[in-house]
Amino acid sequence: MITPPRTVLITGSTSGLGRELARHYAAEPGHLILHGRNPAKLQQVAEELPGSVARISTVQADLADLAQVRQLAVQVAAVTDSLSVLVNNAGIGQGRGDVREFSADGIELRLAVNHLAPFALTLHLLPLLRAGAPSRVVNIASAAQYPLDLADRQLETGYSGSRAYAQSKFAMIATGFHLAGLLPADEVSVNSLHPATLMPTAMVAEGWGSTVDELATGVAAVRSLIDSPALAGVSSRYFSKQESTEALSEAHDPQVQRRLWQLSEAWSGVHFPG
Template identity: 40%
Template sequence: MTSTERVALVTGSTSGLGEATARLLAEEGWHVVVHGRDPRKVAKTLAGVRAAGRGQGSSLVADLSRREGVHALADEVLATYGRLDALINNAGVATPNRSARTRRVTADGLQLEWQVNFLAPFALTLRLSGLLARSAPALVVNVSSVAQGWGQLRWDDLQMAGRWDRMAAYAQSKLALTAFTNEYAQRLRADGVRANSLHPGMCATKMVRSTFVLAPHRTGYGARNIVRLVTDPGLENASGVYFHERRRIEPNPFAQDVVGRRRLWEVALDQSGVIGRPDEVPAGLLTA
């Protein structure tokens, strides 16, 4: 990897939207950092990315359902790469139809969707913010969902231990991610780091097919919508924007609520384990 190559980390890039996104970026000349939790799948995907990108690409293995897994990934990125031009938080989970009544809890005692879909990208993004700022202009893309539109934050039961609803859990996690994106964009604007979120489209990925009834688009459609936010010169000033596929639209009103976003930020700081880590997280990100 040369010092001038643009570097993009794509989480959850061993299948579905993430894999297609990684390949498209490689075709555009980016050095793509493939991420997954299964070393064999990571190696296979990296081979495809390198084939698409004339030999460019590297990989990291980490389990984002574990707090320490997220921080280990951040540590490795900071130790390995001298720059990071784009962070694409794509990794996500949803409870499938076959186990709709099962509330899944991580080793950290947190509800799975909440930890993987929100806390993991929150922690990873904050930990890598110094590197992103040093690489500016840089960009964070958070892969949200149309479900954010009907999501609600259950402040009295964010882990949904009292009344489980798999779709409510998914929608809550994606709303939290969208709200975080908008708050982060505001806080990092002066540092040359932009952040946007999007619903890439209902694409026929394994997760979508196992969870939702309708998936009218192929995976490539959603991946192109993600990559567009990274490479389209017409969007180089867009930040704090939510896209529904290719259209800018207003997200759930909560994502625009500054007081609510800061309350959420405080919760995430407490649950993510970011505070006290050795790297330099910009001070403005460590307070609500």
């Protein structure tokens, strides 16, 4: 395992996978930064980690609002001058009833929260990640992947929650591959993973109603990408649990990656520096 202390930021740390990851990393030396949307829940999580070995900081933002994503990066920079690990965990599932919803910026909600928010946040935080090199970006994606229809990017026709969710995770993976290609792997690595199948979380309960894998399976998969010395300098990979595998074939297509990258920069207003 990589020797602490490190500075680790976990988005969506007030429930499910994020909350369990917070419990694990609170027990290690270093600085743990916990993000949540609800201030009361965020405070509750922090208070449930008494006697933590790590120093705990909290940052709050609604990732359905790109202005708050920008402010989240400002909050993080106010509590640390470097990041060792960014876990883009926060997200929303397929929801109930196939209701098409929108973010504060008028973007289809699942695309906004599951893809554009972590895309923008990662770019905003690149100076801190570079300062913490070698650092790791871990994108919590999904085996549910479906290419975006570039002629109907916001699913104005044929909307379903499951398709919107799958498209958002595809976009996360494909642009993650592209970002990895822009960064030296020994400086900042970028990998995505399907941590487990239908873990017992509130998101799964709402959207799917049944579970398959234990939460511990997902925690172990994410911790492997964060901690494993064998993955030092390994970037632009997709993992299913702890196995390196192939994402949907279109996600590996450089033209698809570039087009999604350009669209994501345009949608978010955030651009790769340089």
